Structure formats: C-alpha cells, structure tokens
Amino acid sequence: MTTSGYDAFISYRRSDGSAVARWLRRELNGLRLPPTLRADYGRRLDVYLDTAYERATTDFYAETIRPALLSSRFLIVVATPHAAERRAAEDWIDREIADFLAASGGRNLIVVRGAGEFDGALPGGLSKRFPNIEVVDLRGASLFAASNPAVAGRLSSEKLKIVATLLGIPARSMPLLRREQERSQQVRWGMAAGAAMAIFFSVSLLSVLALQSRDRAVRALDDGAAASGFLAMKAARLPREPGVADARRFLVNQACDLLDKFSAAGGGKSGVEEMVTCHLERASEHLLQNERSEAMRLIQDAIGIAADGYRRSPTSDRLESLLEARQRLLTLRLDLGERSLAREQLALMTGSAQNASLTSMARRYTSGAYQAIAGVAEPLEAADYYARAAYHLEAVVAESVRKGLPTSVEDITALAQLYEEQGRVLVEGGNALAAIQQLVRAVVVRSRGDPPASQWPPGSEYGAASALQRLLKLMDSSDRYVGARAQTAIVEALDSIRSSPAISDTFKQDGAKLRAWSSPPGPTGGR
Secondary structure (H helix, E strand, O other): OOOOOEEEEEEOOHHHHHHHHHHHHHHHHOOOOOHHHHHHHOOOOOEEEOOOOOOOOHHHHHHHHHHHHHOEEEEEEEEOOOOOOOOOOOOHHHHHHHHHHHHHOOOOEEEEEOOOOOOOOOHHHHHHHOOOOOEEEOOOOOOOHHHOHHHHHHHHHHHHHHHHHHHOOOHHHHHHHHHHHHHOOHHHHHHHHHHHHHHHHHHHHHHHHOOOOHHHHHHHHHHHHHHHHHHHHHHHOOOOOOOOHHHHHHHHHHHHHHHHHHHHOOOOOOOHHHHHHHHHHHHHHHHHOOOHHHHHHHHHHHHHHHHHHHHHOOOHHHHHHHHHHHHHHHHHHHHOOOHHHHHHHHHHHHHHHOOOOOOHHHHHHHHHHHHHHHOOOOHHHHHHHHHHHHHHHHHHHHHHHHOOOOOOHHHHHHHHHHHHHHHHHHHHOOOHHHHHHHHHHHHHHHHHOOOOHHHOOOOOOHHHHHHHHHHHHHHOOOOHHHHHHHHHHHHHHHHHHOOOOOOOHHHHHHHHHHHHHHOOOEOOEOO
C-alpha cells in the first residue's frame, strides 16, 4: 500500500447505507481536536467516499475506486442488511474488502454497524474471517440525528473510537479528549443551569404559597405549571452535544415530571407547546431503548395534542409544534421502512401548512420532511422533493434579507447541500441540463451568507465543492452540448463568488485555478 493519500476509505451500500456513510464522512472531515491534543494529533482527516453514480464498470473501478482504496490507511466498512447480500458476480463491497485486506495484510479494518441488528451478518465474509472484530454502532446516524439527544450522545461517543484509531490517539488520552470536548460547552451550560435553578426555586416557592389559601393555591398551580413548561421548553433547546446531553435530558425530564404533577393536582394548565415538547422528548428516550411502539404512541399523542390546540387557536407557535411532531413521526416511519405511511405524513404536514403564514421554524420542519422523503425516492421524484425542500429554505433566507437580519450559516449550508443533492439525482435520472442549473446554485448560494469565511464551521463548503466536482464530470459527457454547458457554468459560477467575503481564500484560490483550466478556448487555443 502507498504511504500517502487518504486516511480512510468508506465502503457502503447506497440502498441502505448512504445516510450513515455521508454522516460519517462529514463528521470526520470536519473534526477539530481540542487545543491540548492538537499539537500531537491535530491534523485534519481526509476521508474518501465514492458518491459518483456512473455505471459500475470494471474500468471505473480499476481507474477510480481501486487507486483511492489502496492509497487509504484504513478501510471503514458500513455493515447493513443490503451490504451483507452479494448482489452480483463482482460485488463492489466484497471486492473493496478483498483488495484492501490483500494489500494491508489483514490490518487497518474498521467495521461500522449502519443499519439492522447489531450482531447481524457482516459483508465480505468478515464475520468468519474476524469473528472477534469490534463493531462501532452508528445506527441512526443521519441529518436528523441531532433531534434525538440520546442518539446524538451515543453517536458522538462511538465516533470517538474511530477518531482515536485514525489519529493514533492512545487510550490514556481518551478521557482527556472527551473532557476537552465537553469543556467548550461549560459556559453555555452554566448559564442555562443557572436559569434552570432559578426557575426550580420559583416553582418550589409557588408550591409553598399554594398551601396558604384555596385561591392562591389555584393561581400557584397555574403559575407552577407555566414555570415548569417554560423550563421544559428552555431545556429542550440546549445543545444536543456530548457533555451537555445528559444534563439536558435530566432538566427536561424533571420539568416534564413537574408539569405532570401540577396538571394532576387539578389546577395547573399545561400549554400545548409544552405538552408536545414533553411527549416528543419522552419518545426520544424510548427510541434509545429500542421501544419503538411506545415512542410511536407518544409521538401520535403529541400530534393529537398539537392538532387540537391548533384548531382551537391557530397560532404560529402551535403550528410549529404540530409540524415538529409530524416530522418526527415521518422520520420514525422511514426508519421502520414504512414509506407509504411516511408519505401520508408528509401530505398531512403540507396540508396543515397550506393556508398558514409559515414562520421560519415551520418552514425548516417542512423542508426537513421533504428532504427525508427525497432520500428514499426514485431519482426524478427525489429531484422534485429536493426542490420543494429548497423552496422552503429559500423563503427563510429571503425573509431574513427582507427584515435586514443576518442570514443563518446553517440555512445557507443546508441550502447548498439541497441544491447539490438535487443536481445529483437529476444526473442519475438523465436530466443533465437541469442538473447543471442546480449544481451552479449549490456553488453560488454560499456567497449569500453574511458572516466572513472565518466564522463558517468546518465542512460548510462541502456542498459547493461537491457540486463543482459533478460539473467537471459533466464536462466530459458524450453529449457535446451538455459538456459545453457544464464548462460555461463552471466559469460563471466561480466568477460570481470571486469577491464574496463568505468564501474562504483557499476555496477562491482553488477556484481560480479551476476556472483557468476549464475556461473555453480563445482564438489562440485553450486547454
């Protein structure tokens, strides 16, 4: 094997391993170690993930995939039910495993469980060859993983096992790595905890006052329920990150238990949004324990509470609660493989919002629902879903501009990824010209962000870079018109972002080189 190239190569089956593989590549490529470990292990990871959708020919494997595979220090195999099924005489996953192990002498292999039973069959005969191999559990990793704090905490802990292996971080340094990651959240957590304690003292005081008289008791119960609901809502919005997730879970559970007690006392009035939040948080806890039926019941109850509240008083807050609950059920339906029921939930979401003035948060929920359905749809249908998802995020960005507010880094980054995904499925569906338009948008949209490049998170330029890569592939299309249009699109896109402060200098420099290389030839010749 070569000594230079990629840190890791991810081998996966697109049909049921794509979400986990993409999540893992984003997490590893965007990793930034704490300062105490950065001097010894702080280099950036470079992980290869094949996202091309060309026909699986022997030449493509030999010329593109195999060189990247053999230039990687580690092979990460995403084990899923479909990956364990041999699809053809030359199954690419089996071939990648065999080629890598032959070149590495059977070393530097990492197995990730991406879907199915944890102890299910492994692809490429790995179960027999390495019966005691450690398997990293990344089930549930996706764009929506952060919505479940329990799952997000588990994924972060499992991810650190891979990080330590790739960077050679010894076991004695792992506690330090975990502590350093948590330390950055302490200031924010301290503020939240201080506010929470103040609310708890207020609730306790109200409880004492409630004993003084019947009238005061009724008012105190109402106020206590309101304070508990306020605490539940605030705690639910704490970051879902390692070091904060456990404390966040404790505060939410305590607040929701208090809310139940005040309501059971007969005088407390629980708000619709607070009740929905508590139901969804408890559903997340049941999902962590793989108790899906109980989680399903809680989510459906949350939908009923939100729908009834919205009918009685159609406010924007109640609409957001209804859309959040429906999106959570849609995601669970997809995880269970119930695509038709997930589509029904999407129809109900769009129906709920059809005649409403959508807030930015409601539009984000709706966009996320369309994106989730697109991930399991056929190419042309998926392109339409991605377009609808992008439409709602575009409206969020436009609203910020109209009000003179800063545009959200997260919204711009997500929008670029939606355009890039739409371009990908359009290419797969044979509509190259429409794909070019969306890929150009994926490059250009970054320049609409307000913060300078230094304030954008690692990996935020991935959508633009991936879109340029796809445009370069289209330049080599056998259809000359498509190739020429892709060539022109690259030049126009790079020209449009050249002066944007939101684009990093590195990206601009690489873009300038690419523009010079891809510019159409002049009268004296070109590239």
